[in-house]
Amino acid sequence: MEGALQLPIIDLSSTNPTSLTDSLRKACIEYGFFYIVNHGVEEELIQRVFEGSRKFFDLSLAEKMKVLRKNHRGYTPFYDEKLDLVDNPKGDPKESIYFGAPEDISLYGNLNQWPPEEALPCWRSTVEEYYRAILNLGKRVLSLIALALNVNEDFFEKVGAFNPPGALLRPMHYPVAGEIDYSDDKHMHGCGAHTDYGMITILMTDGFPGLQVCRDKLQQPQIWEDVPQLNGGFIINIGDMVERWTNCLFRSIYHRVTKPEQERYSVAMFFDPSPDCVVECLKSCCSESSPSRFPPVRVADYLKENYNITYGYQCKFLFCSSY
Numbered sequence: 001m002e003g004a005l006q007l008p009i010i011d012l013s014s015t016n017p018t019s020l021t022d023s024l025r026k027a028c029i030e031y032g033f034f035y036i037v038n039h040g041v042e043e044e045l046i047q048r049v050f051e052g053s054r055k056f057f058d059l060s061l062a063e064k065m066k067v068l069r070k071n072h073r074g075y076t077p078f079y080d081e082k083l084d085l086v087d088n089p090k091g092d093p094k095e096s097i098y099f100g101a102p103e104d105i106s107l108y109g110n111l112n113q114w115p116p117e118e119a120l121p122c123w124r125s126t127v128e129e130y131y132r133a134i135l136n137l138g139k140r141v142l143s144l145i146a147l148a149l150n151v152n153e154d155f156f157e158k159v160g161a162f163n164p165p166g167a168l169l170r171p172m173h174y175p176v177a178g179e180i181d182y183s184d185d186k187h188m189h190g191c192g193a194h195t196d197y198g199m200i201t202i203l204m205t206d207g208f209p210g211l212q213v214c215r216d217k218l219q220q221p222q223i224w225e226d227v228p229q230l231n232g233g234f235i236i237n238i239g240d241m242v243e244r245w246t247n248c249l250f251r252s253i254y255h256r257v258t259k260p261e262q263e264r265y266s267v268a269m270f271f272d273p274s275p276d277c278v279v280e281c282l283k284s285c286c287s288e289s290s291p292s293r294f295p296p297v298r299v300a301d302y303l304k305e306n307y308n309i310t311y312g313y314q315c316k317f318l319f320c321s322s323y
């Protein structure tokens, strides 16, 4: 642990659009991580999501296993996700649950999975309300990111990134020693080092520390800096897809969560573009002297490859629109 990082704070209530997009551009280039404040999401809704999430993870393992992840929606038990096989060879000692868009009705119906309403009253309505609020916020942030890249503000809509919606909401729980045996691996982290695969991630934590970033993964020894929760703010990071669109101008930064000293909860929304969207370097981000570093990629192919590595399975249904 090398100390806390002073991340840029982007104030969405700013009445000066040029200074807003300028500061956002700088934040995406220099850090790939930033806070947003005055975002319009009610504190009361955030508290309800955390309260429901604690109650969900408090259910018995047998109850949680009834909503075990299928088609990339549902409960992911401890050690299911393998993000860093060096430090966390058994997988990450955290549990989580994935939700897709409430409106995402596939051939198989809505794929989200819910425990019975009696077991967890109002959980479904709270999660759906939060999903819609963060989806709107994410669309707003992505339109500002588009302006910061000097493309039209509806760029991400126009390339089909939201049609159908690919964003996944994921409440997470990091237990303390006792519930999890950390003793056999002293380097183990709550969440192994990784980058996020999508466009952006919008994260809220319960305020307990743990999140760290490594701004230069090639530098040895690596320097990991703490990212504290900012009161009233969301933490946003750039994902691999925006890094590829911008030819590494906007950076998808390695991050992890340390072994928790207190029980810790967080809720992330991953803005993955739609499966059939093709991500290709923006013209303004490459030239003869600085050619594109990545070939165009179909989002379904990129996500499939990465989810297969981290979960070790074929995620067919996640991409059912493309089969």
Ligand SMILES: O=C(O)CCC(=O)C(=O)O
Pocket: 172, 191, 196, 203, 205, 211, 255, 256, 257, 266, 267, 268
């Ligand atoms: O729980 C956190 O603070 C971050 C988790 C994370 O980075 C992820 O799930 O991708």
Ligand SMILES: [Fe+2]
Pocket: 194, 195, 196, 201, 255
């Ligand atoms: Fe992440």
